[in-house]
Amino acid sequence: MGLKEQKPNGVQAGWKFLGTETRFESGVFRLREDSVELDGGKQIDYAYLERAPAVIVVPITTAGEMVLIKQYRYAVDEWCLEVPAGGTHDSGGASLEEVARKELREEAGASARSLTYVECFYAAASLSDEKSHVFLAEGVELSKELWTEASETIEVQRVPVAQAIKMARNGAIKTGPCALAILLCESRLSSYLPEAPDSLATAVAEGDGCDSGSGV
Amino acid sequence: MGLKEQKPNGVQAGWKFLGTETRFESGVFRLREDSVELDGGKQIDYAYLERAPAVIVVPITTAGEMVLIKQYRYAVDEWCLEVPAGGTHDSGGASLEEVARKELREEAGASARSLTYVECFYAAASLSDEKSHVFLAEGVELSKELWTEASETIEVQRVPVAQAIKMARNGAIKTGPCALAILLCESRLSSYLPEAPDSLATAVAEGDGCDSGSGV
Known part of the structure; x- marks a missing residue:
């Protein structure tokens, strides 16, 4: 575990990279877990996916x-x-x-x-x-x-x-x-719209009845 | 590995669930990998994240x-x-x-x-x-x-x-x-817009210069 993956903006934001582990890899993404020291000294593990654009x-x-x-x-x-x-x-x-x-x-x-x-x-x-x-x-x-x-x-x-x-x-x-x-x-x-495009901006959103009730 | 996680619409689409393994778990998500038999008999492993809404x-x-x-x-x-x-x-x-x-x-x-x-x-x-x-x-x-x-x-x-x-x-x-x-x-x-909202719909997108060049 080197420090070679220190992120430039992260340093400025007070995130200090300590090391990384690959937790899973497929042809589509890599799941990595980084150890990071935050501003103030707290250490966390941050898991995220590396994916191609x-x-x-x-x-x-x-x-x-x-x-x-x-x-x-x-x-x-x-x-x-x-x-x-x-x-x-x-x-x-x-x-x-x-x-x-x-x-x-x-x-x-x-x-x-x-x-x-x-x-x-x-x-x-x-x-x-x-x-x-x-x-x-x-x-x-x-x-x-x-x-x-x-x-x-x-x-x-x-x-x-x-x-x-x-x-x-x-x-x-x-x-x-x-x-x-x-x-x-x-x-x-x-240019593909038959009428003024502006009418769309004020169209009432209809939705499809996603459950927004309590308890998820 | 049971068949209890057969997905109802998946069956209709020809996706037959064979089993699942948890590959990684954090407080924020679970990475699972399902074995699935597709229409025509081909078997694939499909890795995806389970996350709360x-x-x-x-x-x-x-x-x-x-x-x-x-x-x-x-x-x-x-x-x-x-x-x-x-x-x-x-x-x-x-x-x-x-x-x-x-x-x-x-x-x-x-x-x-x-x-x-x-x-x-x-x-x-x-x-x-x-x-x-x-x-x-x-x-x-x-x-x-x-x-x-x-x-x-x-x-x-x-x-x-x-x-x-x-x-x-x-x-x-x-x-x-x-x-x-x-x-x-x-x-x-x-109601929060000072002028007709419609002017926004035709505003020219400006972007911030994302690299769209060749080779990624």
């Missing part, structure tokens, strides 16, 4: 519809409406844009005329170092074929852009990073 | 400002602008609203006149079963005192609601779940 692609067809995929998610045991996304852990040095095109092709059977880099965010800053990079894909054309992995069960859907934005706003798109990716693209989507 | 609180002061907290995040080694949030893993059976009030008090030193349940989403549906529940807190009053944990280093800031929404849209709020929580509240925030 991810890409999220918001695909708009030549007809001005958004391409959504409905995917079974084992962790939550639910079918989730999403946009194509994936990690760069197995990308073999490909650029983020290349990975975005690959996910679009594999998960939606689609190709895009143009890709625009939009924004990035941390998927879960308390738990993981994963950065999600959002691309807007325009001029998207669908084929019939998908190249999904064995664990991916996917249905492709096309919805009007205004409806997709509404679904991101009202909780119909329950996978948080995908909903955020759509909303981060919103300012670039006005 | 989380709450995210979007706090609006009586003066119509949003309360943001600037927090050091060790996993990403960065100071992140966020809204108060936290897990229910140590809530001892308290309701989601009670946990939301606790996080607001502890992380922002604030109390709220009213809390409204807004929406929920999955933080990372491929990796974790965590559900994030969003509350809008209104009539918020700040005190000087914070009740932070040893690993929390926090600065409290107040910004006009319109600016906070813009920051969620342009990547200045880099913690994805917090940015999404703010945008999920947007339709309920129009």
Whole structure:
């Protein structure tokens, strides 16, 4: 255990790295547990995931519809409406844009005329170092074929852009990073909206009846 | 290893649970690895995190400002602008609203006149079963005192609601779940905006220069 993984901003924040252990490793992430001395001398163990950056692609067809995929998610045991996304852990040095095109092709059977880099965010800053990079894909054309992995069960859907934005706003798109990716693209989507985009901002959120009751 | 954790929707999707092992456990999450037989007979190991639901609180002061907290995040080694949030893993059976009030008090030193349940989403549906529940807190009053944990280093800031929404849209709020929580509240925030809320929807995203170059 050396001190070679001292984090520059951490030092400034009073977090002193003492050592690290790998607790679990898969092809997708590494779970590490760091020993850290906080300001004032208290020592803690901080467990978090190291993950390669991810890409999220918001695909708009030549007809001005958004391409959504409905995917079974084992962790939550639910079918989730999403946009194509994936990690760069197995990308073999490909650029983020290349990975975005690959996910679009594999998960939606689609190709895009143009890709625009939009924004990035941390998927879960308390738990993981994963950065999600959002691309807007325009001029998207669908084929019939998908190249999904064995664990991916996917249905492709096309919805009007205004409806997709509404679904991101009202909780119909329950996978948080995908909903955020759509909303981060919103300012670039006005040319696909039949009416003033502004009406969306004041639309009443509808939700789907998540249990907000007491006792969790 | 029994079959007692067969997931109802998983069966329908062709995912047959064979067994599970706990690979790591902390006070905050459990890392489990399930053996699953997919449609067609292929067996895979699927590792994911079990986490208690989380709450995210979007706090609006009586003066119509949003309360943001600037927090050091060790996993990403960065100071992140966020809204108060936290897990229910140590809530001892308290309701989601009670946990939301606790996080607001502890992380922002604030109390709220009213809390409204807004929406929920999955933080990372491929990796974790965590559900994030969003509350809008209104009539918020700040005190000087914070009740932070040893690993929390926090600065409290107040910004006009319109600016906070813009920051969620342009990547200045880099913690994805917090940015999404703010945008999920947007339709309920129009009374706090000085001008038509619609101008925000078409504001040009500014970003902060995330590296989108090739090779990651």
